[in-house]
Amino acid sequence: MLGVHFAVTAEQERFLLLANDESDIEVGDVLEDIEENWDDGGLSVSSDKAWDAIHRCLSDGSLDPDGGEYPLSHAVLGGRHLHEEYYVVHVTAAEVREVAEALHRVDRVWLRQRFGAMDDADYNGPHDEEDFEYTWENFVDMRKFYERAAKSRRAVIFTAT
Template identity: 70%
Template sequence: MLGVHFAITTEQERSLLAADDDGDKVREFLEDIEESWDDDASKVDTDKAWDAIHRCLTDGTLDPDGGVYPLSHAVLGGRHLDDDYYVVYVSAAEVRDVAEALRTVDRTWLRCRFDAVDYHDYDGAQDDEDFEYTWRNFVDVQAFYDRAAAAERAVIFTAT
Protein backbone atom coordinates (compact mmCIF):
# COMPACT_ATOMS: atom_id res chain seq x y z
CA MET A 1 0.00 0.00 0.00
CA LEU A 2 1.23 3.47 -0.87
CA GLY A 3 0.74 6.26 1.66
CA VAL A 4 -0.10 9.92 1.14
CA HIS A 5 -0.75 12.75 3.60
CA PHE A 6 -2.89 15.72 2.55
CA ALA A 7 -3.25 19.01 4.46
CA ILE A 8 -6.87 19.84 3.70
CA THR A 9 -8.69 23.16 3.72
CA THR A 10 -11.49 23.91 6.15
CA GLU A 11 -14.02 23.45 3.33
CA GLN A 12 -12.54 20.07 2.40
CA GLU A 13 -12.52 19.10 6.05
CA ARG A 14 -16.24 19.87 6.38
CA SER A 15 -17.02 17.82 3.27
CA LEU A 16 -14.95 14.89 4.46
CA LEU A 17 -16.46 14.84 7.94
CA ALA A 18 -19.97 15.11 6.48
CA ALA A 19 -19.26 11.93 4.51
CA ASP A 20 -17.85 10.08 7.55
CA ASP A 21 -20.72 7.61 7.96
CA ASP A 22 -20.68 6.60 4.29
CA GLY A 23 -17.61 4.73 3.00
CA ASP A 24 -18.63 5.31 -0.63
CA LYS A 25 -18.80 9.07 -0.08
CA VAL A 26 -15.45 9.08 1.72
CA ARG A 27 -13.82 7.21 -1.17
CA GLU A 28 -15.48 9.55 -3.68
CA PHE A 29 -14.15 12.54 -1.71
CA LEU A 30 -10.64 11.04 -1.75
CA GLU A 31 -10.82 10.32 -5.46
CA ASP A 32 -11.79 13.95 -6.12
CA ILE A 33 -8.94 15.22 -3.96
CA GLU A 34 -6.35 12.93 -5.52
CA GLU A 35 -7.39 13.85 -9.07
CA SER A 36 -7.52 17.60 -8.50
CA TRP A 37 -4.64 18.11 -6.03
CA ASP A 38 -2.13 20.60 -7.39
CA ASP A 39 -0.49 21.96 -4.23
CA ASP A 40 2.66 19.93 -3.59
CA ALA A 41 3.41 21.89 -0.40
CA SER A 42 0.20 20.52 1.14
CA LYS A 43 0.87 16.90 0.27
CA VAL A 44 3.55 14.34 1.01
CA ASP A 45 3.90 10.90 -0.56
CA THR A 46 5.55 8.33 1.69
CA ASP A 47 5.31 5.40 -0.71
CA LYS A 48 5.68 2.31 1.52
CA ALA A 49 7.76 4.04 4.21
CA TRP A 50 4.62 5.05 6.12
CA ASP A 51 4.57 1.53 7.59
CA ALA A 52 8.04 1.79 9.17
CA ILE A 53 7.47 5.42 10.17
CA HIS A 54 4.30 4.52 12.09
CA ARG A 55 6.00 1.56 13.76
CA CYS A 56 8.98 3.73 14.81
CA LEU A 57 6.77 6.48 16.23
CA THR A 58 4.51 4.11 18.17
CA ASP A 59 4.84 0.69 19.78
CA GLY A 60 6.47 -1.08 16.84
CA THR A 61 3.18 -2.35 15.39
CA LEU A 62 0.63 -1.13 12.86
CA ASP A 63 -1.99 -0.82 15.59
CA PRO A 64 -3.67 2.58 15.06
CA ASP A 65 -4.14 2.79 18.84
CA GLY A 66 -0.53 1.81 19.59
CA GLY A 67 1.95 4.24 21.01
CA VAL A 68 1.49 7.55 22.74
CA TYR A 69 -0.18 10.72 21.48
CA PRO A 70 0.88 12.89 19.68
CA LEU A 71 3.54 10.85 17.84
CA SER A 72 0.96 8.08 17.37
CA HIS A 73 -1.12 10.45 15.24
CA ALA A 74 1.54 11.17 12.61
CA VAL A 75 0.38 8.28 10.39
CA LEU A 76 -2.32 5.84 11.56
CA GLY A 77 -3.53 7.41 14.78
CA GLY A 78 -6.57 9.65 14.57
CA ARG A 79 -10.14 9.22 13.39
CA HIS A 80 -10.58 6.39 10.88
CA LEU A 81 -13.16 7.23 8.22
CA ASP A 82 -13.26 4.06 6.09
CA ASP A 83 -13.50 0.37 6.90
CA ASP A 84 -11.75 -0.88 3.75
CA TYR A 85 -8.78 1.50 3.44
CA TYR A 86 -6.69 3.65 5.71
CA VAL A 87 -8.34 7.04 5.65
CA VAL A 88 -7.23 8.74 8.85
CA TYR A 89 -8.26 12.24 9.90
CA VAL A 90 -6.22 14.44 12.26
CA SER A 91 -7.74 17.76 13.33
CA ALA A 92 -5.85 21.05 12.98
CA ALA A 93 -5.32 21.19 16.77
CA GLU A 94 -3.88 17.66 16.71
CA VAL A 95 -1.70 18.59 13.71
CA ARG A 96 -0.06 21.31 15.83
CA ASP A 97 0.67 18.75 18.57
CA VAL A 98 2.03 16.21 16.07
CA ALA A 99 4.26 18.82 14.39
CA GLU A 100 5.71 19.87 17.74
CA ALA A 101 6.37 16.25 18.76
CA LEU A 102 7.96 15.34 15.42
CA ARG A 103 10.47 18.18 15.85
CA THR A 104 11.93 16.27 18.83
CA VAL A 105 12.68 13.16 16.75
CA ASP A 106 16.22 12.94 15.45
CA ARG A 107 18.02 10.41 13.29
CA THR A 108 19.57 8.53 16.24
CA TRP A 109 16.23 8.15 18.03
CA LEU A 110 14.46 6.97 14.88
CA ARG A 111 17.25 4.49 14.10
CA CYS A 112 17.02 3.01 17.58
CA ARG A 113 13.25 2.58 17.16
CA PHE A 114 13.69 1.19 13.64
CA ASP A 115 16.17 -1.42 14.85
CA ALA A 116 13.73 -2.49 17.61
CA VAL A 117 10.87 -3.33 15.20
CA ASP A 118 9.99 -7.04 15.28
CA TYR A 119 11.42 -8.69 12.15
CA HIS A 120 8.57 -11.21 12.09
CA ASP A 121 5.90 -8.54 11.87
CA TYR A 122 7.54 -6.11 9.40
CA ASP A 123 7.75 -6.73 5.64
CA GLY A 124 10.65 -4.35 4.97
CA ALA A 125 14.28 -5.39 4.67
CA GLN A 126 15.15 -3.67 7.98
CA ASP A 127 18.70 -3.02 6.79
CA ASP A 128 20.69 0.21 6.35
CA GLU A 129 19.14 0.93 2.96
CA ASP A 130 15.61 0.44 4.38
CA PHE A 131 16.43 2.79 7.25
CA GLU A 132 17.74 5.47 4.87
CA TYR A 133 14.51 5.17 2.85
CA THR A 134 12.48 5.46 6.07
CA TRP A 135 14.55 8.41 7.34
CA ARG A 136 14.22 10.38 4.07
CA ASN A 137 10.46 9.90 4.08
CA PHE A 138 10.24 10.73 7.78
CA VAL A 139 12.04 14.04 7.20
CA ASP A 140 9.47 14.82 4.48
CA VAL A 141 6.61 13.99 6.88
CA GLN A 142 8.20 16.15 9.57
CA ALA A 143 8.40 19.15 7.20
CA PHE A 144 4.88 18.46 5.92
CA TYR A 145 3.42 18.59 9.45
CA ASP A 146 5.27 21.85 10.12
CA ARG A 147 3.70 23.38 6.99
CA ALA A 148 0.23 22.01 7.83
CA ALA A 149 0.44 23.34 11.39
CA ALA A 150 1.56 26.78 10.18
CA ALA A 151 -1.38 26.84 7.75
CA GLU A 152 -3.76 25.66 10.53
CA ARG A 153 -4.95 22.74 8.40
CA ALA A 154 -6.28 19.34 9.28
CA VAL A 155 -4.54 16.33 7.75
CA ILE A 156 -5.76 13.12 6.22
CA PHE A 157 -3.54 10.11 5.67
CA THR A 158 -4.52 7.56 3.06
CA ALA A 159 -3.03 4.22 2.13
CA THR A 160 -4.55 2.21 -0.67
Protein backbone atom coordinates in the same frame (compact mmCIF):
# COMPACT_ATOMS: atom_id res chain seq x y z
CA MET B 1 0.26 0.13 -0.17
CA LEU B 2 1.50 3.61 -0.94
CA GLY B 3 0.92 6.33 1.65
CA VAL B 4 0.15 10.01 1.11
CA HIS B 5 -0.61 12.81 3.57
CA PHE B 6 -2.79 15.74 2.51
CA ALA B 7 -3.19 19.00 4.44
CA VAL B 8 -6.83 19.59 3.57
CA THR B 9 -8.76 22.82 3.56
CA ALA B 10 -11.57 23.35 6.07
CA GLU B 11 -14.09 22.72 3.28
CA GLN B 12 -12.41 19.46 2.22
CA GLU B 13 -12.28 18.37 5.85
CA ARG B 14 -15.98 19.17 6.29
CA PHE B 15 -16.92 17.09 3.21
CA LEU B 16 -14.80 14.14 4.36
CA LEU B 17 -16.32 14.18 7.85
CA LEU B 18 -19.82 14.58 6.42
CA ALA B 19 -19.17 11.64 4.08
CA ASN B 20 -18.03 9.58 7.05
CA ASP B 21 -21.23 10.39 8.96
CA GLU B 22 -23.75 10.26 6.09
CA SER B 23 -24.56 7.09 4.18
CA ASP B 24 -25.47 8.85 0.91
CA ILE B 25 -21.99 10.38 0.45
CA GLU B 26 -18.98 8.09 0.05
CA VAL B 27 -15.63 8.93 1.66
CA GLY B 28 -13.88 7.33 -1.31
CA ASP B 29 -15.66 9.69 -3.71
CA VAL B 30 -14.67 12.77 -1.70
CA LEU B 31 -11.09 11.52 -1.40
CA GLU B 32 -10.92 10.80 -5.13
CA ASP B 33 -12.09 14.35 -5.84
CA ILE B 34 -9.43 15.75 -3.49
CA GLU B 35 -6.69 13.66 -5.12
CA GLU B 36 -7.74 14.48 -8.70
CA ASN B 37 -8.04 18.23 -8.07
CA TRP B 38 -5.13 18.61 -5.67
CA ASP B 39 -3.23 21.88 -6.03
CA ASP B 40 -0.24 20.97 -3.93
CA GLY B 41 1.67 24.04 -2.87
CA GLY B 42 3.74 21.80 -0.59
CA LEU B 43 0.68 20.63 1.33
CA SER B 44 0.94 16.97 0.53
CA VAL B 45 3.68 14.41 0.90
CA SER B 46 4.11 10.86 -0.30
CA SER B 47 5.78 8.43 2.05
CA ASP B 48 5.61 5.64 -0.52
CA LYS B 49 5.85 2.40 1.49
CA ALA B 50 7.91 3.93 4.30
CA TRP B 51 4.74 4.94 6.18
CA ASP B 52 4.62 1.42 7.63
CA ALA B 53 8.05 1.63 9.29
CA ILE B 54 7.51 5.28 10.25
CA HIS B 55 4.29 4.45 12.11
CA ARG B 56 5.91 1.48 13.83
CA CYS B 57 8.84 3.66 14.95
CA LEU B 58 6.59 6.43 16.22
CA SER B 59 4.16 4.13 18.01
CA ASP B 60 4.50 0.83 19.83
CA GLY B 61 6.24 -1.05 17.01
CA SER B 62 3.00 -2.34 15.50
CA LEU B 63 0.53 -1.11 12.92
CA ASP B 64 -2.12 -0.75 15.61
CA PRO B 65 -3.68 2.72 15.11
CA ASP B 66 -4.19 2.92 18.89
CA GLY B 67 -0.64 1.78 19.70
CA GLY B 68 1.90 4.15 21.10
CA GLU B 69 1.55 7.53 22.71
CA TYR B 70 -0.08 10.66 21.41
CA PRO B 71 0.95 12.84 19.62
CA LEU B 72 3.63 10.79 17.79
CA SER B 73 1.16 7.95 17.27
CA HIS B 74 -1.04 10.31 15.24
CA ALA B 75 1.57 11.14 12.59
CA VAL B 76 0.44 8.25 10.36
CA LEU B 77 -2.27 5.83 11.53
CA GLY B 78 -3.51 7.42 14.74
CA GLY B 79 -6.57 9.60 14.46
CA ARG B 80 -10.11 9.15 13.24
CA HIS B 81 -10.47 6.40 10.65
CA LEU B 82 -12.91 7.32 7.91
CA HIS B 83 -12.95 4.17 5.78
CA GLU B 84 -13.27 0.47 6.52
CA GLU B 85 -11.49 -1.01 3.49
CA TYR B 86 -8.33 1.11 3.36
CA TYR B 87 -6.63 3.77 5.42
CA VAL B 88 -8.17 7.22 5.39
CA VAL B 89 -7.11 8.74 8.70
CA HIS B 90 -8.13 12.22 9.88
CA VAL B 91 -6.09 14.38 12.25
CA THR B 92 -7.62 17.72 13.29
CA ALA B 93 -5.79 21.02 12.81
CA ALA B 94 -5.25 21.27 16.58
CA GLU B 95 -3.77 17.77 16.62
CA VAL B 96 -1.60 18.62 13.60
CA ARG B 97 0.11 21.37 15.61
CA GLU B 98 0.85 18.93 18.45
CA VAL B 99 2.08 16.23 16.05
CA ALA B 100 4.35 18.76 14.29
CA GLU B 101 5.86 19.83 17.62
CA ALA B 102 6.46 16.20 18.65
CA LEU B 103 8.01 15.27 15.29
CA HIS B 104 10.37 18.22 15.56
CA ARG B 105 11.94 16.57 18.64
CA VAL B 106 12.60 13.24 16.86
CA ASP B 107 16.19 12.92 15.75
CA ARG B 108 17.98 10.38 13.60
CA VAL B 109 19.50 8.50 16.55
CA TRP B 110 16.13 8.08 18.27
CA LEU B 111 14.42 6.91 15.08
CA ARG B 112 17.31 4.52 14.33
CA GLN B 113 16.93 2.94 17.77
CA ARG B 114 13.19 2.54 17.28
CA PHE B 115 13.73 1.11 13.79
CA GLY B 116 16.23 -1.41 15.15
CA ALA B 117 13.78 -2.49 17.84
CA MET B 118 11.00 -3.36 15.38
CA ASP B 119 9.97 -7.02 15.35
CA ASP B 120 11.28 -8.61 12.13
CA ALA B 121 8.51 -11.20 12.10
CA ASP B 122 5.78 -8.54 12.00
CA TYR B 123 7.47 -6.12 9.58
CA ASN B 124 7.51 -6.93 5.85
CA GLY B 125 10.32 -4.57 4.83
CA PRO B 126 13.95 -5.66 4.42
CA HIS B 127 14.80 -4.11 7.83
CA ASP B 128 18.38 -3.32 6.83
CA GLU B 129 20.46 -0.14 6.67
CA GLU B 130 19.15 0.80 3.24
CA ASP B 131 15.59 0.40 4.53
CA PHE B 132 16.39 2.66 7.49
CA GLU B 133 17.79 5.34 5.16
CA TYR B 134 14.61 5.12 3.08
CA THR B 135 12.51 5.39 6.25
CA TRP B 136 14.55 8.33 7.59
CA GLU B 137 14.35 10.29 4.31
CA ASN B 138 10.59 9.81 4.16
CA PHE B 139 10.26 10.70 7.84
CA VAL B 140 12.14 13.98 7.29
CA ASP B 141 9.84 14.83 4.37
CA MET B 142 6.79 14.00 6.49
CA ARG B 143 8.08 16.12 9.39
CA LYS B 144 8.52 19.12 7.06
CA PHE B 145 5.03 18.51 5.70
CA TYR B 146 3.53 18.57 9.21
CA GLU B 147 5.33 21.86 9.90
CA ARG B 148 3.78 23.38 6.75
CA ALA B 149 0.34 21.96 7.60
CA ALA B 150 0.53 23.36 11.14
CA LYS B 151 1.57 26.81 9.87
CA SER B 152 -1.34 26.69 7.42
CA ARG B 153 -3.70 25.63 10.25
CA ARG B 154 -4.95 22.67 8.26
CA ALA B 155 -6.20 19.24 9.21
CA VAL B 156 -4.36 16.26 7.72
CA ILE B 157 -5.68 13.19 5.98
CA PHE B 158 -3.39 10.17 5.61
CA THR B 159 -4.30 7.67 2.92
CA ALA B 160 -2.83 4.30 2.03
CA THR B 161 -4.40 2.36 -0.78
